[in-house]
Amino acid sequence: MNTILGTWHWLTTAEHYRGTAGVPHRLLEHVVISGIAVGLAVLIALPLGLWLGHVGHGGAVAINVSNIGRAIPTFAILVLLATVPSLFGDAGAVLALLVFAIPPILTNAYVGMREVDPDVREAAVGMGMAGITLVRRVELPLALPLVAAGVRTATVQVVATATLAAYVGAGGLGRFIADGFGLQDTPMILSGAILVALLALVTEIGLGRLEVGLTPGRRRGSPTPGGAAQVRG
Amino acid sequence: MLCGGRGFGRGGGHATVPFVAANPWFSWSYITQHASELLSATRQHVALTVWSVLVATCIAVPMAVVARRWGWSRGTILTGVGILYTIPSLALISVLQAYFGLRPITVEIALVGYALLIIVRNTLIGLDGVPAEVREAALGMGFGPTRLLTRVEIPLALPSIMAGIRVATVSTIALVTVGAIVGNGGLGGLILEGLNNLYRAEIMAAALGCVLLAFIADLLLLGLQRLVTPWTRRRAG
Numbered sequence: 164m165n166t167i168l169g170t171w172h173w174l175t176t177a178e179h180y181r182g183t184a185g186v187p188h189r190l191l192e193h194v195v196i197s198g199i200a201v202g203l204a205v206l207i208a209l210p211l212g213l214w215l216g217h218v219g220h221g222g223a224v225a226i227n228v229s230n231i232g233r234a235i236p237t238f239a240i241l242v243l244l245a246t247v248p249s250l251f252g253d254a255g256a257v258l259a260l261l262v263f264a265i266p267p268i269l270t271n272a273y274v275g276m277r278e279v280d281p282d283v284r285e286a287a288v289g290m291g292m293a294g295i296t297l298v299r300r301v302e303l304p305l306a307l308p309l310v311a312a313g314v315r316t317a318t319v320q321v322v323a324t325a326t327l328a329a330y331v332g333a334g335g336l337g338r339f340i341a342d343g344f345g346l347q348d349t350p351m352i353l354s355g356a357i358l359v360a361l362l363a364l365v366t367e368i369g370l371g372r373l374e375v376g377l378t379p380g381r382r383r384g385s386p387t388p389g390g391a392a393q394v395r396g
Numbered sequence: 397m398l399c400g401g402r403g404f405g406r407g408g409g410h411a412t413v414p415f416v417a418a419n420p421w422f423s424w425s426y427i428t429q430h431a432s433e434l435l436s437a438t439r440q441h442v443a444l445t446v447w448s449v450l451v452a453t454c455i456a457v458p459m460a461v462v463a464r465r466w467g468w469s470r471g472t473i474l475t476g477v478g479i480l481y482t483i484p485s486l487a488l489i490s491v492l493q494a495y496f497g498l499r500p501i502t503v504e505i506a507l508v509g510y511a512l513l514i515i516v517r518n519t520l521i522g523l524d525g526v527p528a529e530v531r532e533a534a535l536g537m538g539f540g541p542t543r544l545l546t547r548v549e550i551p552l553a554l555p556s557i558m559a560g561i562r563v564a565t566v567s568t569i570a571l572v573t574v575g576a577i578v579g580n581g582g583l584g585g586l587i588l589e590g591l592n593n594l595y596r597a598e599i600m601a602a603a604l605g606c607v608l609l610a611f612i613a614d615l616l617l618l619g620l621q622r623l624v625t626p627w628t629r630r631r632a633g
Contacts, residue, residue: 166494234566234610236573238584239603242591246419246599323484327574330591340490344577349494356487367482 169350170357179354184338186358192253192334193362197321200257204264204317209310212269216276216306217298225273229266237263237324245331256328256335263324264317271313275306308378315370322366326359336362423597430598434586438605440500441582444575445568445613448504452511453561459512460519461545473516481513485574493578503575510571511564518560522553555628558621562614569610573602583609 173179180186215221240262244255279302287301303310329337339355342348427434459477463470488506496502526549534548550557573584581588583602590599622629 230566231607233563234570234607234614236570236584236587236603236606238573238576239587239599239606242587243421243596243599243603245591246594246596319482323482326484326486330577330588337486340486343490352490353494356490359487360483363482363484363487364479367478 166349166353170353173350173354174357186336189334189336189338190358190362193322193325193336193359196253196256196328196333196335197260197318197325200260200321200325201264201314201318203257203261204268204321205314207261208265208268209272209314212272212313213276213298213303213306213310215269216273217302219277222273222277225269229270232263232266238327238330241324241327241331252332253328253334255331256325256333260321260324260328264321267316267320268313271309271316272306275309275313276302278309279305308374311374311377315367315374318370319363319367323359323363419594419596421596422600426597427601430601434583434601434605437583437586437602438609440580441569441572441584441606441609444500444503444507444572444580444582445565445609448507448568449511449561449565451504452508452564453515455508456512456515456560457519457550457557460516460523463516463520464523470520474520477513477516480509485510485571486577489574489578498579500575500580502578503572503580506575507568507571511568514564514567515557515560518563519553519557522556523549525556526552551625554625555621558617558625562617562621565613565617566610569606569613573606 178185182188212225215225237259241256241259244250244259245252247255250258283301283305284297287297292300325333325335326337326340329335329341336355336359339358340352343350343352343355456477459473463473485506488509489502492502492505496505530548530552531544534544539547572582573587575581576584576588579585583605586602587599590596590602
């Protein structure tokens with residue numbers, strides 16, 4: 164009971180919302196670190212996945228990369244990168260998060276392109292479409308729900324894993340948990356946990372809504388990803 | 397699997413930090429000198445994983461059966477396990493440690509929570525995939541609901557359930573490491589220790605150990621899957 168009251172007290176203390184160690188600044192750090200990681204992952208994995216799916220090669224590679232990725236602990240990669248002095252902190256965190264954001268985006272883009280009905284593709288080719296036009300006008304719109312699901316999975320995962328980055332000197336909401344453990348301050352730990360969980364849920368639900376909006380006529384039913392599962396961090 | 401290790405090795409070779417010579421990315425001598433330490437950490441890692449996946453399976457399969465039998469509960473169950481899965485592991489473990497302390501059960505509850513989604517979802521996919529004709533034939537042969545479930549539906553869903561257990565096991569092995577934050581992380585303990593000493597060989601050994609464990613567990617479960625579903629192999633062959 165004391166812990167719950169203490170946490171409520173921590174969350175409602177105005178002092179915890181000011182300055183560079185306050186909640187708004189930590190939230191901003193969290194969002195910026197996650198945003199950069201996801202943005203870079205999209206830039207790298209999306210064109211590659213779409214291209215591999217379009218030409219229909221390298222599927223085994225794309226899927227295997229995802230499966231191996233699941234077995235590598237995110238925590239280990241974060242810590243390993245942090246042992247390079249120039250990467251300790253935000254830079255190493257972004258790099259580690261990027262590594263784990265690529266597989267779901269890559270796999271879903273590949274699977275999405277591959278799952279386009281061959282008859283539809285053939286009809287488009289018969290109409291004289293080829294190359295970029297075929298991708299842009301036919302394949303990509305049909306693959307969009309799965310592609311979007313991949314980006315959502317990666318984003319939620321990055322937001323969650325960015326919490327761990329506090330242990331390797333990065334900013335973000337995880338700092339309240341890591342510092343709270345250091346200070347043996349349970350209300351601080353629990354407040355950090357609640358804030359992080361809320362951010363992850365808001366990200367998941369918000370992107371889920373966006374995804375439903377991107378799916379014309381809800382062709383694929385519920386917005387459940389059919390490709391890669393999220394790597395937990 | 398080993399490519400990751402070599403990749404990082406190359407990166408280390410190019411880094412121009414003063415202590416790089418004394419701080420290799422990979423060291424056999426570390427592994428041989430700390431074999432007993434690595435072994436006991438691995439033992440804890442395996443124990444946490446096996447316990448969590450077993451408990452998760454015992455909860456998730458009945459949950460999926462309930463979700464399928466009573467349609468109204470399906471959305472609630474899927475949303476519930478989905479929300480649980482979304483909560484960052486560090487947050488969940490932190491909350492649990494406030495009540496359960498620095499004990500293995502803190503980590504185990506979190507691991508069970510995350511494995512639920514994967515196994516529930518796969519079991520549901522498997523049960524949904526049982527052809528209606530098969531179900532009708534069984535009913536026509538006089539099977540009651542319980543016998544229908546245990547003798548027809550579950551066996552037919554088994555490949556999908558096993559696939560879920562495999563994915564859950566591999567991700568649990570990776571996730572156990574976060575338990576180090578509350579002193580029960582198996583090989584994760586060595587990762588955290590390596591972070592405090594900035595000792596790369598220790599971190600790398602623990603990370604490779606996790607990947608190796610995941611690889612072995614996946615192979616064993618694949619063998620088990622083949623053993624309990626011999627008909628799928630015959631059909632495929």
